Amino acid sequence: MNIAEYLAPAGWFVRNGGPRYVQLRQRLVDGIEAGILTPNSSLPPERELAEITELSRVTVRRAIHDLVRDGLIEQRQGSGSFVRDRVGRVEQSLSHLTSFTEDMARRGVQTSSRWLERGMFQASTDEVEVLGLAPGDQVSRIYRLREADGKPLALERATLPLDILSNPTEITTSLYEVLAAAGRRPVRAIQKISAVNIAAREAELLRVQEGAAGLRIQRISYLSDGRIAELTRSLYRGDAYDFVAELNH
Template sequence: MSIPDFLSPNGWLQSDGGPRYLQLRQRLSEGVDLGILKAGSSLPPERELAAITNLSRVTVRKAIQALAEDGVIVQKQGSGSFVASDTPRIEQSLSRLTSFSEDMSRRGMASSSIWLERGVFMPSPDEVLALALSPDASVSRIARLRTADDKPMAIERASLSTDMLPNPLLVETSLYEVLEDAGLRPVRALQKISAVNLAEENADLLDVTPGEAGLRIERTSYLADGRVVEFTQSIYRGDAYNFVAELRLAKE
């Protein structure tokens, strides 16, 4: 059934059914439950909804605002209203150095990967700088789409010197498990987080609309003796993560 057919007022809008905005709110909610309004999809503009339902734009706006308060609809400034994604939102601590696999396992979620790249390459200028490599050195790269309970969550691109990871094919699930087995698990890291609008290629991989909000994270990890272990550049879905940091009052 099309959205205009579903929202046509014949059959659900009743003169004695209570406030009209509440009836529209209920109808839109039913559309979400039935999958007619799909998770992540945009709602028709207010003017179009008013024309379809024979309701005023004020009534339509009140119904959408009520659904937004319920978390069913997400309103984005300048973009419109969208059905909330059914992707689980994960709280990620910024004070713990863990792998994606460990994070998901701790939450009782099944993690998996789709390989995008894995091999030994000549380093880029950024990799030479981040990993403190000589220009003629080689670098091991592993790039994959990370999923949790079969939902795409992040694109992860890790670079390591071949001293740290001679054979990237050894990494099947957790990179940190391979490093730990070699006695090379990092103990600290520096992270830089920035907001991005997802380009088409990354949006397609993450199953979101191009231009959606995302998070770009660059992480450089170190051994206890100060040697660099990995340089990772990741793109996370903006609707899937909350990053949490504990702050303490500095003593003067």
């Protein structure tokens, strides 16, 4: 069934069945959930949708707007409206100190990274303060887009003192795996989680709408002797992650 046949009003529109934009919105939702409107497929232009559904362009626009807001439809400038490729939600425990690679491996998910920055740099003021360094010291920095089964889930920027990670190019998959091999794997961490709206550049990398909900996480990790080993600032897609904490009395 093509989209014109699926959206023909005889198959779903009910006169006096409620607001027209609500009926159209639900028809589109049903089509997405049933796989009739497949991920990354394009919708006809607004004018054509109005002709197919025999509704006004204002009604069509309102239904599409609601689906964009709900994260089901993505509007790409100059290209039109597309069905979003929905990412399955991932639950990550806040009770255990694990890496992204380890989290995904336990779920049988293959991970990959797109490197955005990797090298040695002069420490910034806040890196000096957090990591307990001297002004002018250098640090290892890695910044990458983390993907699971080819889908972007998070942006992760980690900074470590040079004596903890002397060669950032050693990192190919798991940072913690390299640190563990050197006897410098962190054993505990403090994390701060904040809700944010994702800015334009980060949204482009994560393949979400600008302003979409995200989770920004700052992690400060410690070695067994109490020394701070790592400062990581990450941005996770809000539609893909749930962070879960176990509370005991």
